[in-house]
Amino acid sequence: MRALGRPAQYLALAAYLVFLGFPLLWLLSSALKPAAELAIGGTGLLPANPTLANFAAAATDADLGTAAWNSTRVALGATLAVLVMALPAAYALARIRTRLKIVANGWVLVSQVFPVILVVLPLFLILRQFRLTDSLWGLTLVHAVYALPFALWMLQGYIAAIPRDVEEAGAVDGAGRTRILASIVAPLLAPGLVATAMFTLISSWNEFFFALVLIQDPDKVTLPLALSRFVSSEGQVQLGALAAGALLATVPSLLFFAAVQRRLTSGLVSGAVKG
Structure with missing residues (x-):
């Protein structure tokens, strides 16, 4: 056998x-x-x-170069914002004992099952007040807020896997919580940060619905919006150009995943172990 x-x-x-x-x-x-x-x-x-005509049509008709640059700016900006906000918040939820922890974790879970379509109109009205509609900055902010709960949930598991002894040793040497987080926890959390950044980046890169609602300027469309140009209002699809464009849009994600695969795997494993 x-x-x-x-x-x-x-x-x-x-x-x-x-x-x-x-x-x-x-x-x-x-x-x-x-x-x-x-x-x-x-x-x-x-x-x-x-x-190769479909690739040429995808690159010229949908202006994939500009769309890819817009998606890159939004995805990188959202990922950076999520990491900056999620790291201290996840550390506080994982290490500091308070009654608010249960409420915060409950809200994180609820936010993941809340229908996105219900918040689109209020979100649009709020962004319009700050003149952030039809803006890549506004779209970046929305992507960051949307990905933040999942990032918090992920990082809590990674932080819980770090032994408290290393933090206590730093506290004995006189380090405060901020110094412990920056100098001790963050380096040990590198695989978890890479995994979180990966999922946040891919989520922002592939997001379509918020971009459809918030972006109207043709020069600010992201890749998913650019690919939608190959589907006409009558439902006719330029299948060859759409397939070529989708394939080109997938290549950066595959290259990034290949580059961080080792750290991503270790991050997923460490995040599954509770310390």
């Missing part, structure tokens, strides 16, 4: 990788197919007449 166990595990892993990779393969196949082949419903995975 053991002799059969290892090949079965590899076979299951290979099947799982194929399952995960199939959407990307389908996107690549559709992006390389000419419009005529897509129009007749060509369903084969390999294009009969491969072409």
Whole structure:
């Protein structure tokens, strides 16, 4: 049985990788197919007449370069804001005993199941008062607020995995809580911060609904909004250009994930262990 166990595990892993990779393969196949082949419903995975015209159309018609730059600014800004706010707040929730901790954790959980569509109109009215509608700064703020509860929940687990002894040693040497957080906890929390930043960045990069409501200027659209240009109001879809654009929009996420994969894995493991 053991002799059969290892090949079965590899076979299951290979099947799982194929399952995960199939959407990307389908996107690549559709992006390389000419419009005529897509129009007749060509369903084969390999294009009969491969072409790069869809990539050129995606880059020019939707101005993906500008949209990608806008998405990068918003995603990086939201991620930085979330880390700056979530780190001290998560430390306080994980280490300081208070009755407000139960209320705060309950609110974090409730915020994750609250329908987003119910807050869109009040959010729009508030941002309009501060002249932040149709602004990348306003969209960055919204993404940060939206991702903050999940980041708080993640970082609490990572901080709880850090032994209190190292903090007590710093307190004995005369360090205050701020110094302990900056000089002791933060370096030990690096894998958790990377994992949190990864999820926040991807969430902001892929967000569509808030951008649709808040952004009207064509020069400020993000990548999801730019890709929506390939779907007309009549429901007609430029499938080849849309697949090419979606594939190009996915590449930065894959490259970033590959760059931080090792720290992300260690961060997920450490966050699952309570200290």
